[in-house]
Amino acid sequence: MTPPFEIIIIGGGCAGLSLAMRLSKFPEEKKVLIVESRSEYRNDRTWCFWGNDSAQMRHLVSHRWESVSLQTPDRKVKVDCRTAPYEMISAETFYSAALQQISQNPCIELATGTALSSEPWKDGNLWRIETSDGQRSGRILIDTRPSLPVHAGEAVLWQSFLGQEIECDASAFDPTSASLMKFLSIEDGRIPFVYVLPFSARRALVEFTVFSPVPLVPDELSQGLELGITAEVGSAKYSVRRTEHGILPMGLTKPTLRAEASSVRVGVSSGGARPSSGFAFQRIQRWAEACAEALLAGEGPVAHTPDSWSLSAMDNLFLRVLRSRPELSPNLYLSLFGVKNPHSLIRFMSDQSTLADCASVALSLPPWPFIAEIPNFLLGRSYKIAGGLST
Ligand SMILES: Cc1cc2nc3c(=O)[nH]c(=O)nc-3n(C[C@H](O)[C@H](O)[C@H](O)COP(=O)(O)OP(=O)(O)OC[C@H]3O[C@@H](n4cnc5c(N)ncnc54)[C@H](O)[C@@H]3O)c2cc1C
Numbered sequence: 001m002t003p004p005f006e007i008i009i010i011g012g013g014c015a016g017l018s019l020a021m022r023l024s025k026f027p028e029e030k031k032v033l034i035v036e037s038r039s040e041y042r043n044d045r046t047w048c049f050w051g052n053d054s055a056q057m058r059h060l061v062s063h064r065w066e067s068v069s070l071q072t073p074d075r076k077v078k079v080d081c082r083t084a085p086y087e088m089i090s091a092e093t094f095y096s097a098a099l100q101q102i103s104q105n106p107c108i109e110l111a112t113g114t115a116l117s118s119e120p121w122k123d124g125n126l127w128r129i130e131t132s133d134g135q136r137s138g139r140i141l142i143d144t145r146p147s148l149p150v151h152a153g154e155a156v157l158w159q160s161f162l163g164q165e166i167e168c169d170a171s172a173f174d175p176t177s178a179s180l181m182k183f184l185s186i187e188d189g190r191i192p193f194v195y196v197l198p199f200s201a202r203r204a205l206v207e208f209t210v211f212s213p214v215p216l217v218p219d220e221l222s223q224g225l226e227l228g229i230t231a232e233v234g235s236a237k238y239s240v241r242r243t244e245h246g247i248l249p250m251g252l253t254k255p256t257l258r259a260e261a262s263s264v265r266v267g268v269s270s271g272g273a274r275p276s277s278g279f280a281f282q283r284i285q286r287w288a289e290a291c292a293e294a295l296l297a298g299e300g301p302v303a304h305t306p307d308s309w310s311l312s313a314m315d316n317l318f319l320r321v322l323r324s325r326p327e328l329s330p331n332l333y334l335s336l337f338g339v340k341n342p343h344s345l346i347r348f349m350s351d352q353s354t355l356a357d358c359a360s361v362a363l364s365l366p367p368w369p370f371i372a373e374i375p376n377f378l379l380g381r382s383y384k385i386a387g388g389l390s391t
Contacts, residue, residue, distance in 0.1 A: 022292030163207030
């Protein structure tokens with residue numbers, strides 16, 4: 001049987017590879033195994049974040065926008081974000097940088113095309129896993145698998161999106177500004193909008209996104225995407241370079257469990273995603289930094305740091321208002337981004353807010369919908385589970 005590893009990481013996606021990159025500084029005799037079910041890495045997503053001082057991996061950024069906008073059919077808010085631009089890393093750049101760095105340490109083994117076939121179990125002081133390539137064991141287990149299938153009641157709202165990177169035969173985009181939310185009509189508790197990342201006047205990623213109590217599969221989003229692209233490009237002809245789809249939890253309703261001091265569950269379904277936005281890339285980087293530091297110091301693995309009480313209360317209340325009064329959401333978002341000092345909002349969205357930032361964000365919003373939701377929030381009233389979904 002293969003000798004035990006010091007650390008087993010299940011899942012070589014954003015969280016698994018981010019940790020492994022930091023662990024490439026691990027002393028040679030400590031062996032690390034990453035078990036990854038996919039056989040090859042594809043350019044399957046783009047990661048955006050605000051490029052402020054706390055942001056990591058900025059050397060991999062391929063595009064940045066110094067202004068962003070949000071709009072409804074009759075109102076537009078444009079935010080100048082030159083001091084903390086909206087930045088993008090493409091998955092292919094990240095994966096190749098991670099694989100290159102990991103390959104420099106012969107003690108880190110990346111087993112692609114290898115899936116976990118049952119749940120890990122503890123055997124004495126070792127974790128054992130059964131994989132498609134046989135049994136493996138390790139002293140520390142870091143599980144980054146997303147929870148699949150996802151079930152509606154596991155999050156207050158779900159952010160489902162389908163996007164295509166397109167190339168037009170004529171100019172159709174303003175490459176100086178990213179369009180974060182172009183709101184469409186709200187129906188059946190669903191909040192739909194189009195997100196556009198323009199890379200040039202002819203090339204952009206256009207994404208049709210829906211916040212809703214139930215997660216949505218690509219088929220349910222494809223018509224919205226087609227209409228969204230047509231509205232963006234008008235009569236220009238276009239070709240599709242690649243497609244991406246995601247379902248992100250917004251406000252998990254179940255706490256994430258840490259089974260043992262020698263094992264931890266992390267990633268987008270385990271506290272890695274910011275509840276009010278679903279954004280996870282920078283939170284995962286901060287976790288990877290902290291976890292690698294703990295492991296390099298000979299301590300146990302660490303989970304994602306829980307949000308402060310104030311941040312988590314604000315996110316929770318905001319999501320509850322979106323869910324109970326979806327028709328208000330376009331104006332709530334436009335009020336948020338219309339805040340006098342957008343840097344307060346950017347720090348708030350990047351988990352770096354001070355109390356003054358929280359106050360400034362709260363004051364930018366109309367109070368009544370939030371006041372009306374406070375009794376439900378304080379009583380912890382949960383939402384009726386609307387059904388499930390398998391992906
Ligand atoms: C299309 C898309 C766009 C996104 N855009 C942004 C963005 O702009 N900004 C932002 O902050 N966040 C964004 N996110 C959210 C988040 O940052 C990503 O989902 C991120 O990849 C989460 O990292 P993770 O490690 O938790 O999950 P993943 O990156 O999905 O990694 C999990 C890994 O586990 C592997 N795995 C699963 N099951 C098994 C098994 N049984 N055995 C072995 N391996 C297994 C998977 O193959 C995968 O590689 C986006 C997500 C998606 C899907």
